[in-house]
Amino acid sequence: MTEIKLYNTKTRSKGVFTPIDANNVRMYVCGPTVYDRAHIGNARPVIVFDTLYRLLRHVYGVDHVKYARNFTDVDDKINQRAAQTGRSIRDITDETIQWFLDDMGALGALEPDYAPRATEYITQMIEMTGELISKGFAYAAEGHVLFDVTSYDGYGSLSGRSIDDMIAGARVEVAPYKRNPMDFVLWKPSTGDQPGWESPWGYGRPGWHIECSAMSRELFGDTFDIHGGGLDLAFPHHENERAQSCACCGEDSFAQVWMHNEMLQVEGKKMSKSLGNFFSVRELLDQGYPGEVIRFVYLSTHYRKPMDWTEKKASDAEATLRKWRALVEGIEPSPNAAVPAVIACLADDLNTAGAIAALHDLAKAGKAAELKASAALLGLLGDELGGWMQDFPMQQSDALTGKIGDLYLIYIELRAQRNFVLADILRDELNGIGLSIVVNQENVPEIAFKDPRNREFVDNQILVRKIDEILARVNNGS
RNA sequence: GGCGAGUUGGCGGAGUGGUUACGCAGCGGAUUGCAAAUCCGUGUACACGAGUUCGAUUCUCGUACUCGCCUCCA
Structure with missing residues (x-):
């Protein structure tokens, strides 16, 4: 059997991958929050882990690998979008999920075996939250439930940070109900217009991190093989996921191998809306x-x-x-x-x-x-x-097809007359407007569009006019 | 401030303690009316300084620079 080596963020080293159960290799990858089209950065983990999925299936057998990738469909960005547009949350998330699947499918990504939606696992999240409270790792305060980071010794080890250092950096949300500024939310209260569910701590909704812990547990059990995602998720998202799960289910539970893909840039710069280099996968495909x-x-x-x-x-x-x-x-x-x-x-x-x-x-x-x-x-x-x-996005008008036919005949005629000077001029001129003319091995000329996706060609009339101009010049020269 | 990553030939981009990455571009040749395509050939690069070693681009330490994360983010 092929020996696979993987770099594990947890150990900061590359090691031989040994699945817990070679008949049931389990990989969980953090998926998108579904409020808008996936940008091209979102596509990187999808493609990376799709490739890993293919390799695992090749090595362990198609039936022995399970891949889960979640959809985060409860989130304040979604709420915001709903409030702005007046659309229902379900409407937005359904549409965005379909976009995501379509766009990633266009990149050749196989669909995972499981694509759990957070909202379908609220029960499991509430259960796990309760378990964390009863085991002394979390506490309820003012309608919130918070994870107590000081209660879990391993906190920070995945991302290589210490609680003290991070507090010194002081970029955490300070809230009166938190015992420690680094404590993070497992459950938070919802008001009337926000999505919410009844819970032992009142009407509310889950914090961001708990969904992956609850869903991976439901689908894969307390322990599984690979957890993947973008490097930016290592902290705080994955650190918090791991703290929850390991506190709840045992130190060696949850993911055995943590994999993180690096970030994406555009033309050497960080992708950002202000630089104008921020675009979605769909935009790229449409271009x-x-x-x-x-x-x-x-x-x-x-x-x-x-x-x-x-x-x-x-x-x-x-x-x-x-x-x-x-x-x-x-x-x-x-x-x-x-x-x-x-x-x-x-x-x-x-x-x-x-x-x-x-x-x-x-x-x-x-x-x-x-x-x-x-x-x-x-x-x-x-x-x-x-x-x-086979795609030929540019639609040719009859007029354009006719003009190209004319060009073709003229070129053949010029070559037959061995008038290479004029034939070469014609070829150069055509090159200048994006048409290539090439003689193949059978000595037959072929005319082609150098770039069939060139937007300027969409307007055939411009091209027809340019060809007419060239024909006029060539005729004058003859 | 804290944590981490990177610096390879013109460009992109792997990898290795001593032997050709690879691709694109370039150059030379074959072919062609000339081109295109194709084929053949061609490039001795690894930020800087010190150390370890018989030998380092590859290991160790330091310097410089670049970048990312620490805030929603893949």
């Missing part, structure tokens, strides 16, 4: 970047390094995928033809960049079946993401 290209770009950088989204990378990725897809077209890979070199890279703490290099080797050697089977482990070159190769 014409195929989901597979986006996925390839993400996988080109190791998940524990900051990743920069750039147009250059996207166009490089597209060129590579075009080549590879041409190579594997019509190839039926044998199910287990994935190449050891690729598997070995992925098994080494998900070295996707190394795996891609190994795929390049296969492509260079012309090993199409191996390439296709190996790429499938990274969720690439499958039929489900291949549509973009």
Whole structure:
């Protein structure tokens, strides 16, 4: 069996992954708060852990791996959105969840085995909160229930912080009902217009962190294998999750391996609305970047390094995928033809960049079946993401098609007359307006759009006019 | 202030105590009317200083710089 090594945030080292039960490998990944379209940063953990999911299924068998990713559908941002728009919370969360699934599906992400919604596990959260109180790790005060961070010795060990240092930093919400400023909310009161549930501590709603503890316990039991998410979640979210669960269920309970992906930047800068480089996955897709290209770009950088989204990378990725897809077209890979070199890279703490290099080797050697089977482990070159190769978003008008036909005939004629000077001028001019004309191996010219997704082409009339101008100049020259 | 990560050839980006990453671009050649595509060939890079070592880009320490988290955030 392939030996998988993973970097564990908890131990700050890479180690051999040994599942608790190889027949039931369990992975829990923090999913989105559903109030808006997923931005491109949200996509990183989805793609990273989707790739890990594929590897685990490859190694342990499809039926022996379970993957859960939650939807946080109770949150003040959602409440705010509801208040602003006058829509119901359920309406907003339903719609956003579907968006998320659609957008991530477009990136080739498999759907997890479980996609629990927080609001469907309130009972379990209330139960766990009560358990924490009775075990002396939490206390009720003014309608709130708070976790007492000083009651749990291991608090801070996951993210490498000490309570004293953090209090010194003094960036915590101070509240009169807190015994310690670092104490965090398990349950809080709701007023009339906020979502809420009856509880032993009054009408209220859960704090953010308790949902993952309660849901992973319900789905996976007190202990499971891998917990993943973005590095920004390490503190406070994961620290608090772990404190709750380990306090409640025992020190060695909860996740055995903690994995965190690094953050994403755009053209070298932190993504932010003020810089104007903040965009959703949907926007990227609508701009014409195929989901597979986006996925390839993400996988080109190791998940524990900051990743920069750039147009250059996207166009490089597209060129590579075009080549590879041409190579594997019509190839039926044998199910287990994935190449050891690729598997070995992925098994080494998900070295996707190394795996891609190994795929390049296969492509260079012309090993199409191996390439296709190996790429499938990274969720690439499958039929489900291949549509973009045929896509031709630009609609051609009859007038444009006719003009291109004219150009084609003229070019052939010029070459037949061996009037290469004029033929080359025509070609250069066409290049200038985004049309390429290339003579193939059979000596037949082919006209193509250099960038079929170029927005300027949407207006065919402009292109027709430009072609007319070129034709006029060429005719004058003849 | 606290915690952490990074600095690799023109660009992107892996990895390794001594041997070619890989991709793109570039350069040379084949091919072509010229191109494009394709094929062949080509690059000795690892922030700086010190230490460990027979030998360090790779380990240790320090310096500089960059970045992230500590507040909702993947």
